[in-house]
Amino acid sequence: MSDFSFFSDYWFPNAVLPPAEGGTKRLLRSTKRKIKPSDNWQPDGPDRLKNQPPELTYRMLFYLTPEDLSRLGMCAKYLRGATNNEALWKAMCRLKYESFKHHPLNLLHPAGVYSPSTVLSTLSPAECKGILDRRGVPKNTWEQLCEEAEKEDATYEADLEELRSLVLTSEGDLWPTPEVMEGVEYGNKWKSSYVATILDLERTSITRQELISYEWFYVSHGRWSMRDEDVARVEFNTNGYRHGTKGWPMRQTWRVDRGGRVQVAGFPLHQTRRDANGGWIFGNGYVTYKSICGLWEAQGKKDDPPAEDE
Numbered sequence: 001m002s003d004f005s006f007f008s009d010y011w012f013p014n015a016v017l018p019p020a021e022g023g024t025k026r027l028l029r030s031t032k033r034k035i036k037p038s039d040n041w042q043p044d045g046p047d048r049l050k051n052q053p054p055e056l057t058y059r060m061l062f063y064l065t066p067e068d069l070s071r072l073g074m075c076a077k078y079l080r081g082a083t084n085n086e087a088l089w090k091a092m093c094r095l096k097y098e099s100f101k102h103h104p105l106n107l108l109h110p111a112g113v114y115s116p117s118t119v120l121s122t123l124s125p126a127e128c129k130g131i132l133d134r135r136g137v138p139k140n141t142w143e144q145l146c147e148e149a150e151k152e153d154a155t156y157e158a159d160l161e162e163l164r165s166l167v168l169t170s171e172g173d174l175w176p177t178p179e180v181m182e183g184v185e186y187g188n189k190w191k192s193s194y195v196a197t198i199l200d201l202e203r204t205s206i207t208r209q210e211l212i213s214y215e216w217f218y219v220s221h222g223r224w225s226m227r228d229e230d231v232a233r234v235e236f237n238t239n240g241y242r243h244g245t246k247g248w249p250m251r252q253t254w255r256v257d258r259g260g261r262v263q264v265a266g267f268p269l270h271q272t273r274r275d276a277n278g279g280w281i282f283g284n285g286y287v288t289y290k291s292i293c294g295l296w297e298a299q300g301k302k303d304d305p306p307a308e309d310e
Helices: 023-030 056-062 066-072 077-083 085-098 125-135 145-151 156-169 189-199 208-213
Strands: 216-218 235-237 239-244 252-256 262-264 271-274 280-283 285-293
Touching: 056 085, 066 077, 066 085, 066 239, 085 189, 125 145, 125 156, 125 208, 145 156, 208 216, 208 252
Parallel strands: none
Antiparallel strands: 216 235, 216 285, 235 239, 239 252, 252 262, 271 280, 280 285
């Protein structure tokens, strides 16, 4: 499991910054000065970074990687606030999600940790809806609340608070939250969403909700299964049956075991893995499935068929 402790709002004693090299070493040596404990030392001249326009600061920070942003936030209280800017991390997420499958640009990741009150209180009705829907929380528990909260009437605040409490209670329930994220607080919702996105790529146990929500390419015996000169596509329905979108392959039962592996009818279990853009591939040597698109993705988005070696 990768070490993402530097994304936290708190300094971890075991966090190690990369060693300075080359010109950085010379710069560090040139700025050293002996300071006695009793000295009330202040840097010569104004703090240019702190006193410059915020727009310029965020323009500079935008060119850093998310990892470097988090490390920079450990250097000073002011930098911690600047690097935790919500708009900055939302832009980071949008850049990351552009190349990701099954993750819309405007939705928070369902595996994110939004439990701290400072983060939970910033969730909008639409964001709560996206998280709850993707976690597979039954719609009858939140759909009406979401409609009422979006009206912004007299009961708006109460409905929104109830929606946020559902987000809180469903964390790690139907959608697995990476263990490394548990008990760690993040500066804002988009920062938490970014970390969850990266860590979730290491997960190879698919959820029932994901299996139902996506359409799948279907490959049989290493060769394309064709009908009417089109690649076969299948869906996994909530009633426990898998069927081809054009009537083939035939209708069969399916299940997901406790380890997140898929089994169709009485055939061997499928081994699951992720591709580089966050999609899903699973197979058992006889057939292979590759995820295409989901309920939350933009209409008209096309996916290329997987290569035959998949």
